[in-house]
Amino acid sequence: MTKEPVAVTGIGQTRHAAARRDVSLPGLVREAARRALDDAGLDWPDVEAVVLGKAPDFFEGVMTPELCLADALGATGKPVLRVHTAGSVGGSTALVAASLVAARVHRTVLTVAYEKQSESNAMWALSLPVPFQPPLLAGAGGFFAPHVRAYIRRSGAPADTGALVAHKDRRNALLNPFAHLHEHDLTLEKVRSSPMLWDPIRYSETCPSSDGACAMVLTDRAGAARAPRPPAWLHGGAMRSEPTLFPGKYFVSPRAGRDCATDVYRQAGVTDPRHDIDVAELYVPFSWYEPMWLENLGFAEEGQGWRLTASGATALDGDLPVNPSGGVLSTNPIGASGMLRFAEAALQVRGLAGDHQVPGARRALGHAYGGGSQFFAMWLVGAEPPAT
Amino acid sequence: MTRPPADIAVVAFAQTPCRPRTGDVSEAEMLLPALRAVLDATGLRTGDLGFVCSGSSDYLAGRAFSFTLTLDAVGAWPPVPESHVEMDGAWALYEAWVRLLTGEADTALVHAHGMSSAGTVRDVLSRTLDPYTLAPLWPDAVALAALQAQALIDAGRTDEKDLAAVAHRNRTAAASNPHAQLRGPRPQGDYVVQPLRTGDCPPVGDGAAAVVLATGDTARRLCDHPAWIRGIDHRIEPHAPGLRDLTASPSTRLAAENAGAFDAPVDLAELHAPFTAQEVVLRTALDLGDDVTVNPSGGALAANPLMATGLIRIGEAAARIHRGEAHRALAHATSGPCLQHNLVAVLEGDRP
Numbered sequence: 001m002t003k004e005p006v007a008v009t010g011i012g013q014t015r016h017a018a019a020r021r022d023v024s025l026p027g028l029v030r031e032a033a034r035r036a037l038d039d040a041g042l043d044w045p046d047v048e049a050v051v052l053g054k055a056p057d058f059f060e061g062v063m064t065p066e067l068c069l070a071d072a073l074g075a076t077g078k079p080v081l082r083v084h085t086a087g088s089v090g091g092s093t094a095l096v097a098a099s100l101v102a103a104r105v106h107r108t109v110l111t112v113a114y115e116k117q118s119e120s121n122a123m124w125a126l127s128l129p130v131p132f133q134p135p136l137l138a139g140a141g142g143f144f145a146p147h148v149r150a151y152i153r154r155s156g157a158p159a160d161t162g163a164l165v166a167h168k169d170r171r172n173a174l175l176n177p178f179a180h181l182h183e184h185d186l187t188l189e190k191v192r193s194s195p196m197l198w199d200p201i202r203y204s205e206t207c208p209s210s211d212g213a214c215a216m217v218l219t220d221r222a223g224a225a226r227a228p229r230p231p232a233w234l235h236g237g238a239m240r241s242e243p244t245l246f247p248g249k250y251f252v253s254p255r256a257g258r259d260c261a262t263d264v265y266r267q268a269g270v271t272d273p274r275h276d277i278d279v280a281e282l283y284v285p286f287s288w289y290e291p292m293w294l295e296n297l298g299f300a301e302e303g304q305g306w307r308l309t310a311s312g313a314t315a316l317d318g319d320l321p322v323n324p325s326g327g328v329l330s331t332n333p334i335g336a337s338g339m340l341r342f343a344e345a346a347l348q349v350r351g352l353a354g355d356h357q358v359p360g361a362r363r364a365l366g367h368a369y370g371g372g373s374q375f376f377a378m379w380l381v382g383a384e385p386p387a388t
Numbered sequence: 389m390t391r392p393p394a395d396i397a398v399v400a401f402a403q404t405p406c407r408p409r410t411g412d413v414s415e416a417e418m419l420l421p422a423l424r425a426v427l428d429a430t431g432l433r434t435g436d437l438g439f440v441c442s443g444s445s446d447y448l449a450g451r452a453f454s455f456t457l458t459l460d461a462v463g464a465w466p467p468v469p470e471s472h473v474e475m476d477g478a479w480a481l482y483e484a485w486v487r488l489l490t491g492e493a494d495t496a497l498v499h500a501h502g503m504s505s506a507g508t509v510r511d512v513l514s515r516t517l518d519p520y521t522l523a524p525l526w527p528d529a530v531a532l533a534a535l536q537a538q539a540l541i542d543a544g545r546t547d548e549k550d551l552a553a554v555a556h557r558n559r560t561a562a563a564s565n566p567h568a569q570l571r572g573p574r575p576q577g578d579y580v581v582q583p584l585r586t587g588d589c590p591p592v593g594d595g596a597a598a599v600v601l602a603t604g605d606t607a608r609r610l611c612d613h614p615a616w617i618r619g620i621d622h623r624i625e626p627h628a629p630g631l632r633d634l635t636a637s638p639s640t641r642l643a644a645e646n647a648g649a650f651d652a653p654v655d656l657a658e659l660h661a662p663f664t665a666q667e668v669v670l671r672t673a674l675d676l677g678d679d680v681t682v683n684p685s686g687g688a689l690a691a692n693p694l695m696a697t698g699l700i701r702i703g704e705a706a707a708r709i710h711r712g713e714a715h716r717a718l719a720h721a722t723s724g725p726c727l728q729h730n731l732v733a734v735l736e737g738d739r740p
Binding site for chain 1: 440445446447452453455456457459460464465466467468469470471472473474475479482483486487489490491492512513515516517518519520522523621622623624625626627628631638639642723724725728729
């Protein structure tokens with residue numbers, strides 16, 4: 001029996017900010033969920049199951065939060081799953097929800113991801129305490145900077161590549177009313193002269209800490225036919241994981257990422273990603289990860305990703321816009337960051353991305369990664385239903 | 389719709405002995421023997437697996453992203469299609485079951501582990517509660533279970549003598565379970581939180597479990613007597629204990645109906661009831677009479693490695709079908725205070 005086609009008919013996100021002191025955790029997830037239901041023209045009773053995702057429970061100090069959020073998500077009497085796959089979790093959560101529809105277990109599923117980082121300090125929450133690791137690294141940037149340096153050495157990329165990415169993404173965010181950072185006076189020179197945090201990653205090339213949530217309504221063919229606005233259709237989705245550390249680990253371009261993309265492209269019939277995909281939302285928490293992921297995902301040959309960035313191809317008016325939403329560099333509620341990428345891809349092919357709409361986008365890639373560049377989740381969505 | 393159109397079975401199950409303290413091993417080291425056992429039993433290698441899914445909790449491990457280390461035990465190289473729930477492994481099994489239903493994979497490895505002994509588990513579990521209204525009061529897991537037990541006693545549904553009998557029966561059964569932590573009856577002891585005595589509460593222990601699922605002919609090839617999942621469903625209730633009738637478990641009832649539990653009689657039930665009074669609630673919700681063998685493993689009262697206890701219930705039920713000791717079994721898993729979230733699976737062997 002073939003899988004049921006999966007459609008995205010509702011998308012909602014909160015206003016993102018460094019601290020959303022105006023809402024509780026239930027208020028935060030409900031704000032996103034309500035908007036997704038409104039977009040889909042549905043109400044709480046129409047939802048058959050809820051799939052919730054977020055990064056570590058320690059970030060808010062609430063263990064197994066699906067228990068206390070069940071009421072706010074209208075889940076009483078329904079199944080609730082709580083996914084946690086590190087930074088990729090927003091993507092994985094959407095894929096688990098999609099599989100419930102694809103398997104015909106449920107017809108309409110609400111998926112929600114969130115983080116309220118103001119409840120703790122993610123910088124130190126991401127710095128594992130002794131005895132789990134030596135006290136050498138501070139924050140995720142401390143972990144990833146050496147891999148960026150390895151990329152620069154191997155590819156010979158010019159030193160200002162990262163600044164180009166950061167400037168582009170933060171400019172894109174000015175077009176996205178939901179983005180956390182709206183830096184109207186940011187210039188390339190200001191990025192280049194911002195303080196160095198983890199060489200070569202500067203302050204303006206680093207993601208913020210955000211409070212926020214994202215939600216989507218996923219449904220079957222019949223649900224899509226009833227939807228008031230155009231759906232996005234799932235053409236391919238996959239997850240891949242590899243261990244954190246082992247001899248031979250290639251942090252610059254992890255095999256799990258390549259394998260995951262290959263699987264998605266196979267499902268979606270993509271043979272030349274650069275040509276076949278109109279827009280990509282990639283999980284770029286530190287600017288240099290744009291060229292690194294462009295190579296990992298097959299948009300550029302190994303060592304050549306920076307040329308794509310430097311040429312302007314990844315700008316909003318380029319031939320492969322990357323992160324038209326402003327990306328993780330502009331908005332980063334960690335547990336929701338992956339789902340925001342997936343949601344932006346869906347918004348683009350629905351033609352509902354507003355001022356950051358890529359004209360004529362028909363196929364879009366949403367990408368998320370997490371842990372020590374070891375967890376990957378991706379989906380490819382299209383404006384047309386998949387050929388089955 | 390929760391009845392599977394495809395045939396999916398538990399084809400292997402293994403668990404580690406549940407121990408009161410495991411300071412001598414990491415989580416990955418604790419998990420490895422269980423993973424090795426199910427892969428050896430099926431002759432599968434990690435690279436053959438269509439999907440891997442696990443359940444665990446950072447709060448038990450005392451560190452964020454603790455689940456990432458278990459990939460070392462899985463041997464996830466080349467990379468594997470993999471996911472993780474921050475829940476009991478029974479829900480990881482549910483996610484894997486859904487994945488197999490899509491047809492994207494024909495085998496799946498499910499694993500779970502819990503090191504409950506690393507912290508003060510009563511206090512740790514209080515962090516599962518609403519952070520605005522409940523958690524600041526630090527009601528611990530035993531105190532909430534005691535409220536439930538007292539409500540049952542007040543309703544005339546049980547008394548302390550009945551509860552002692554539940555404890556005695558479970559731990560007597562555990563005498564023949566080499567993986568149990570409390571193998572044999574224990575004195576009921578003093579009150580921990582009235583009306584619950586030491587004997588009404590689970591031991592604190594560490595352990596891990598693993599299951600292999602497979603579809604159709606693959607299942608028949610990997611296992612002589614597959615335990616077919618005839619149905620599986622889970623449902624959640626409101627969070628605040630004051631919003632619920634603690635003497636009933638409507639979510640268990642609904643999950644069981646959706647899983648087809650009442651379509652035919654079961655001969656065995658493995659219930660995830662860490663506290664004696666919860667077994668009373670579950671027996672009623674599931675219409676389990678005296679003709680059904682309940683918790684021949686000793687259940688959670690004999691071994692309670694948090695985040696693995698629910699998966700072990702499914703595994704224990706499946707293992708009895710594998711061995712021909714049961715034909716149709718019900719397995720139950722729970723999460724949250726006073727049975728807030730419940731999962732029911734119905735497993736069946738082929739007719740002889």
